[in-house]
Amino acid sequence: xxxxxxxxxxxxxxxxxxxxxxxEAVAQYMKEKDVKNIVVMTGAGISTSAGIPDFRSxxxxxxxxxxxxxxxxxxxxxxxxYFRNNPYPFYTLAHELYPGKxxxxxxxxxxxxxxxxxxxxxxFTQNIDCLEREAGVPGDKIxxxxxxxxxxxxxxxxxxxxxxxxxxxxxxxxxxxCIRKTCNGLVKPDIVFFGxxxxxxxxxxxxxxxxxxxxxxxxxxxxxQPFASLxxxxxxxxxxxxxxxxxxxxxxxRPDDVLxxxxxxxxxxxxxxxxxxxxxxxxxxETTDPDKSDRGKQQAPLKSRQEQLDDEIEKLTKDIDTSxxxxxxxxxxxxxxxxxxxxxxxKTSSPPADVLSIPQPTNSKDQPSLQHVxxxxxxxxxxxxxxxxx
Ligand code: OAD
Numbered sequence: 001x002x003x004x005x006x007x008x009x010x011x012x013x014x015x016x017x018x019x020x021x022x023x024e025a026v027a028q029y030m031k032e033k034d035v036k037n038i039v040v041m042t043g044a045g046i047s048t049s050a051g052i053p054d055f056r057s058x059x060x061x062x063x064x065x066x067x068x069x070x071x072x073x074x075x076x077x078x079x080x081x082y083f084r085n086n087p088y089p090f091y092t093l094a095h096e097l098y099p100g101k102x103x104x105x106x107x108x109x110x111x112x113x114x115x116x117x118x119x120x121x122x123x124f125t126q127n128i129d130c131l132e133r134e135a136g137v138p139g140d141k142i143x144x145x146x147x148x149x150x151x152x153x154x155x156x157x158x159x160x161x162x163x164x165x166x167x168x169x170x171x172x173x174x175x176x177x178c179i180r181k182t183c184n185g186l187v188k189p190d191i192v193f194f195g196x197x198x199x200x201x202x203x204x205x206x207x208x209x210x211x212x213x214x215x216x217x218x219x220x221x222x223x224x225q226p227f228a229s230l231x232x233x234x235x236x237x238x239x240x241x242x243x244x245x246x247x248x249x250x251x252x253x254r255p256d257d258v259l260x261x262x263x264x265x266x267x268x269x270x271x272x273x274x275x276x277x278x279x280x281x282x283x284x285x286e287t288t289d290p291d292k293s294d295r296g297k298q299q300a301p302l303k304s305r306q307e308q309l310d311d312e313i314e315k316l317t318k319d320i321d322t323s324x325x326x327x328x329x330x331x332x333x334x335x336x337x338x339x340x341x342x343x344x345x346x347k348t349s350s351p352p353a354d355v356l357s358i359p360q361p362t363n364s365k366d367q368p369s370l371q372h373v374x375x376x377x378x379x380x381x382x383x384x385x386x387x388x389x390x
Contacts, residue, residue: 004232004250005253006252007253008252009252009253009254009255013255015239015256016237016255016256017029017237017238017239017256018258021255021257021258021259022258023258023260023270023271024274025258026241026258026271026274027271027274027275029239030119030275033213036119036213037212037214038114038119038120038121038213038214039122039124039211039215039234040120040122040123040215040217041123041124041209041217041220041230042111042124042125042127042132042217042218042219042220043126043218043221044126044127044219044220045219045221045244045245046127046218046264047105047108047129047131048060048219049263049265050102050103050104050129050131052097052102052129053065055221056223062074062077063075066089077090077093078193078194079193079194080193080194080195081195083155083186083188083193084155087175087188090188091170091173091174091175095170095173097128097129098167098170098171099130099131102131103134103288103290104131104135105264106265106285107218107219107265108131108132108134108288109135109136109284110268110271110272110281111132111135111137112136113281115137116284120141121212122208123137123143124145124209124230125144125145126146126220127144127146128144128146128189128191130149136284143199143205144199144201145199145202145227146191146192146198146224147189147190147191148189148191149189149191150190151163151189151190152176152188152190153190154177154178154179154180154183154185154187155186156178156183156185156186157180157185159178159179159180161176161179162179165179166189198226198227206230207233209233210235212234212238215239215240215241216240216243217240217241217243217248218242218244218264219243221246222248222251228249231249231250232249232250236254237256238256239257240254240257241259241271242257242258242259242260242261243260243264243267243268244261244264245263246261269281
């Protein structure tokens with residue numbers, strides 16, 4: 001399954017379960033077969049219209065912007081080895097990304113509507129913004145595959161850290177330390193960093209895609225393993241829908257794959273139109289607006305999505321720039337230490353399947369050491385990541 005081809009299906013090949021490869025045909029299939037076991041898989045692209053940048057979009061993504069700063073590589077901000085040496089960049093980001101600041105998008109509400117209609121088997125999300133929960137999807141239907149800000153603990157002794165103190169520290173942009181005085185280790189939200197294992201709930205529920213009668217993939221580049229393999233676990237003859245700006249993973253390679261390439265919010269609205277759910281969807285989304293009149297006052301005139309993203313990125317890069325305590329010298333030292341770790345790590349073949357991993361190079365012999373582990377972060381370029389492997 002992991003070796004599934006990503007070659008687009010031949011136009012002439014007819015679908016097996018659907019009447020056609022269109023969103024209208026998917027809606028018809030849902031009605032005719034009374035589909036009740038939908039598995040949804042999401043990534044950062046479903047939150048960009050809320051004002052949260054994604055990671056890998058070439059100009060607006062977080063990694064393209066963090067790469068300009070003094071980090072040894074952009075993904076260091078979510079790397080456990082780097083965090084041990086310098087937690088400031090992460091806590092600057094955390095201040096911006098902490099739940100409670102953003103409104104769910106209509107895409108989050110669409111997932112919530114699937115649940116209200118009794119059709120959601122499970123949601124797998126890579127997002128840490130908790131917006132699915134805020135849109136009304138119940139916690140027991142969600143696997144937060146890359147963790148969340150909901151809980152936090154000391155990275156040394158694992159002692160949990162109180163929620164109210166965490167909120168306070170993040171709002172003050174301070175780095176929390178273990179409440180056990182004898183330990184004094186760094187505290188980190190239970191977000192999965194590169195090099196850490198995914199939550200047990202991910203592995204407990206990993207067989208659910210194989211039980212689905214429909215899979216919907218939304219707003220993800222499917223570059224980070226093991227999450228990126230989930231759509232391959234969907235049965236071969238089960239329809240899969242991709243709503244994303246670009247084609248990703250193996251979506252589009254099977255006869256019953258339907259691609260809606262474009263904005264997620266526009267895509268789910270089209271889907272809702274085809275299902276006859278549009279009014280209900282908009283009404284449900286309205287309920288996520290905390291106080292329409294206050295919002296109207298604060299935000300007039302409303303900014304475009306691009307303006308919101310530009311503002312957010314500028315603020316993030318400025319904040320990180322000023323609070324980044326790493327001098328060039330320290331950064332060199334950390335880089336050297338990481339290279340040392342990397343050399344050791346490279347002696348083993350590929351990362352264990354339960355550890356968060358970014359794409360491995362298929363041909364590493366002509367790349368310098370750090371790029372073996374972070375192949376798409378070459379000096380001054382944002383190369384397209386190569387396909388990951390488990
Ligand atoms: P990426 O930034 O890698 O991918 C986002 C995808 O959404 C891309 O394919 C975009 O083209 C698409 N996209 C962006 N805005 C969109 C919109 N409005 N409508 C439709 N599509 C849109 O984000 P993820 O796939 O979520 O891990 O990244 C996976 C993981 O990599 C993250 O969970 C994070 C990161 O490192 C950790 O931080 C641990």
